[in-house]
Amino acid sequence: MNIKAAFFLAYKTIVRGSKGTLIMTILIMTLAYVNLIFISSIFGGIVEAINEQYIDNLYGNIVITPASDKIYIENKQTSSINHIPGIVAISAHYINDALISYDEYKDGNNIQQGKWKIKSVNVEDEKRVTAISDSIISGEYLDDKDRDKIVIGKEIAGGQGGDLDYLSLGGVLVGDTIDVKFSNNIKRTYTIKGIFSTKNNQADQMAFITRKEMESILGVHNLSSEIIIKTIEKGQEEQYIESIRQSGFYDEEIRTWEQLTGFTSSASKSFMMISIILGAIGTIVAGITIFIIIFVSIVNKRRQIGILKAIGMEESTIILSFIMQAVFYAIIGILLGISIILFVIRPFFVDNPLDFPVGWVSLKITFDIIKISNISLMIAALIGGFIPAFRGTRESILDAIWG
Amino acid sequence: MIIEVKKLKKTYGGKIPTHVLKGVSFEVEKGEFIALMGRSGSGKSTLLHQLGLLDSPSSGDIIIDGISTINFTQKQKNEFRLKKLGYVFQAYALLPELTALESIYLPLMLSGVPKSQYIKKALEMLEKVGLSERRNHLPKEMSGGEQQRVAIARALINEPAILFADEPTANLDSESSETVLKLFKKLNKEIGQTIIMVTHEPDDKKYVDRVIWLKDGTITSEGI
Ligand SMILES: Nc1ncnc2c1ncn2[C@@H]1O[C@H](COP(=O)(O)OP(=O)(O)O)[C@@H](O)[C@H]1O
Ligand SMILES: [Mg+2]
Numbered sequence: 001m002n003i004k005a006a007f008f009l010a011y012k013t014i015v016r017g018s019k020g021t022l023i024m025t026i027l028i029m030t031l032a033y034v035n036l037i038f039i040s041s042i043f044g045g046i047v048e049a050i051n052e053q054y055i056d057n058l059y060g061n062i063v064i065t066p067a068s069d070k071i072y073i074e075n076k077q078t079s080s081i082n083h084i085p086g087i088v089a090i091s092a093h094y095i096n097d098a099l100i101s102y103d104e105y106k107d108g109n110n111i112q113q114g115k116w117k118i119k120s121v122n123v124e125d126e127k128r129v130t131a132i133s134d135s136i137i138s139g140e141y142l143d144d145k146d147r148d149k150i151v152i153g154k155e156i157a158g159g160q161g162g163d164l165d166y167l168s169l170g171g172v173l174v175g176d177t178i179d180v181k182f183s184n185n186i187k188r189t190y191t192i193k194g195i196f197s198t199k200n201n202q203a204d205q206m207a208f209i210t211r212k213e214m215e216s217i218l219g220v221h222n223l224s225s226e227i228i229i230k231t232i233e234k235g236q237e238e239q240y241i242e243s244i245r246q247s248g249f250y251d252e253e254i255r256t257w258e259q260l261t262g263f264t265s266s267a268s269k270s271f272m273m274i275s276i277i278l279g280a281i282g283t284i285v286a287g288i289t290i291f292i293i294i295f296v297s298i299v300n301k302r303r304q305i306g307i308l309k310a311i312g313m314e315e316s317t318i319i320l321s322f323i324m325q326a327v328f329y330a331i332i333g334i335l336l337g338i339s340i341i342l343f344v345i346r347p348f349f350v351d352n353p354l355d356f357p358v359g360w361v362s363l364k365i366t367f368d369i370i371k372i373s374n375i376s377l378m379i380a381a382l383i384g385g386f387i388p389a390f391r392g393t394r395e396s397i398l399d400a401i402w403g
Numbered sequence: 404m405i406i407e408v409k410k411l412k413k414t415y416g417g418k419i420p421t422h423v424l425k426g427v428s429f430e431v432e433k434g435e436f437i438a439l440m441g442r443s444g445s446g447k448s449t450l451l452h453q454l455g456l457l458d459s460p461s462s463g464d465i466i467i468d469g470i471s472t473i474n475f476t477q478k479q480k481n482e483f484r485l486k487k488l489g490y491v492f493q494a495y496a497l498l499p500e501l502t503a504l505e506s507i508y509l510p511l512m513l514s515g516v517p518k519s520q521y522i523k524k525a526l527e528m529l530e531k532v533g534l535s536e537r538r539n540h541l542p543k544e545m546s547g548g549e550q551q552r553v554a555i556a557r558a559l560i561n562e563p564a565i566l567f568a569d570e571p572t573a574n575l576d577s578e579s580s581e582t583v584l585k586l587f588k589k590l591n592k593e594i595g596q597t598i599i600m601v602t603h604e605p606d607d608k609k610y611v612d613r614v615i616w617l618k619d620g621t622i623t624s625e626g627i
Contacts, residue, residue, distance in 0.1 A: 005512050008505075009498070016500035016541065307496045310457060311510050311557065312485020397457050401492060 029333025
């Protein structure tokens with residue numbers, strides 16, 4: 001095998017061969033590559049959007065729940081978690097399954113009611129961990145002084161185009177009063193202070209009151225049903241769990257958002273599957289394209305290949321030369337494709353994210369996606385170049401020259 | 404003696420085996436210019452292919468430069484072709500993407516000769532075949548005769564012991580044919596190039612030292 005001669009032939013063929021073919025080939029490679037990245041990143045973006053909704057509205061990054069034999073987290077040292085480097089904020093909740101009812105005409109004839117989770121918050125803490133206070137669509141969020149005010153999700157309020165409208169209170173508005181019966185049978189009346197709408201209907205089925213109010217109802221003090229924790233970045237949660245435990249939560253359950261979103265991870269897996277299948281098809285198409293291009297080139301050069309062999313060029317050198325061409329097409333396709341993705345498609349989607357039911361979806365282009373796409377296209381090029389070159393050069397010299 | 408052919412036979416298989424060469428023996432001296440002549444189908448090309456190690460004979464032996472080639476492996480044949488043998492085919496033998504100069508130095512590049520040397524040698528060779536001014540032309544920018552002269556230069560660049568040519572002028576007009584044949588003659592005279600050329604043009608006899616006549620796979624006469 002003579003690498004220099006193989007490179008020489010590949011180079012001359014590309015430079016002096018048909019410009020039309022070259023442009024077409026590179027165009028197809030580029031599209032195949034953009035397709036690979038685009039599909040993976042859009043699915044990545046969807047999964048990301050779903051995850052973000054869970055993190056922003058329900059779980060934060062890490063959730064502490066009571067030890068299995070306890071109702072509440074009894075540890076008061078929540079401030080010790082705050083000092084762990086990388087932890088941004090924490091918010092402790094009481095959670096109570098309450099019966100909420102709305103009697104529009106105050107005559108007991110037409111009561112809408114249902115059971116929902118009411119959580120209590122310390123407003124400043126909560127605002128640092130979740131984004132619910134930013135998702136108010138009517139009225140406003142709680143204030144720590146509020147005692148007879150409640151903020152509810154749109155799935156409870158109803159009339160806001162939620163998925164579960166038929167289970168809602170039928171369209172209550174800010175300023176309306178609702179009756180709440182807590183699980184310990186204590187009843188209170190609250191005025192709706194705000195209605196929020198996230199893109200996570202689990203979050204939209206929650207209601208919030210202040211911590212002081214909840215403690216007075218439950219008759220407890222300084223406990224919590226869950227503590228949600230926001231970390232500096234997503235994906236690194238595992239590393240904090242041990243430090244959190246060491247800070248005094250020896251028996252409590254400590255889980256990451258990933259462990260808690262069972263549904264999402266199975267949805268992510270499905271999206272991953274689809275993206276892998278589409279990616280594989282894209283790669284095969286790219287491989288077949290290269291195959292056809294090299295194949296045609298070899299058919300056209302049959303005689304010349306025979307003659308190259310006659311003058312003593314080894315088959316392996318000729319094959320290598322065609323593979324180099326294929327790899328060249330792939331590399332240019334990758335370079336152009338990555339430029340298009342990074343400088344055209346990604347900026348476009350950053351400015352114009354897609355409004356999906358699961359959230360605002362943008363492209364999630366990760367190093368892994370780029371790496372896998374590069375490898376896929378390269379392998380497609382290698383195989384697509386090798387097969388026709390191998391078959392084409394195996395022909396005997398005389399058949400090639402005279403056949 | 405540069406070639407010694409001993410009882411060479413070539414039979415093509417198939418339902419009815421074709422005995423194309425039926426025991427051919429002859430010798431070629433270094434520096435000879437030989438024409439293989441005979442009617443169409445008499446086995447000229449087949450013989451040339453065996454001599455040029457492009458095919459495998461059924462029996463007999465071909466001794467080139469004192470080396471028996473009959474038991475050569477494919478790799479040995481490749482090596483031998485690159486270093487010792489040169490070929491000129493009928494036509495369309497040049498890669499469309501290579502200039503005259505590039506086509507000519509390709510075999511030297513394959514032999515691992517450094518760039519400065521192969522360019523120098525290829526330019527000399529272009530000079531010899533009278534195409535210096537065509538060095539940067541692609542095949543499509545040259546006439547058939549010029550292309551054939553480039554093919555000859557390419558065949559000779561590795562200084563082969565023997566140059567084989569199978570009807571090198573078959574696709575050329577008479578003027579170009581004459582240029583090519585005169586070039587062969589000149590190379591034969593000036594550098595003592597051994598040449599074995601298949602031709603069916605009786606007129607070509609005037610350029611060669613000796614004619615080997617083939618008929619139905621056997622040699623019927625040798626001489627002028
Ligand atoms: N690959 C082959 N298989 C079978 N028969 C062949 C093959 N190549 C050549 N022949 C036969 O061998 C004979 C001689 O062919 P060839 O050497 O090409 O003759 P020439 O070059 O003198 O015209 C012809 O009859 C041809 O049909
Ligand atoms: Mg012939």
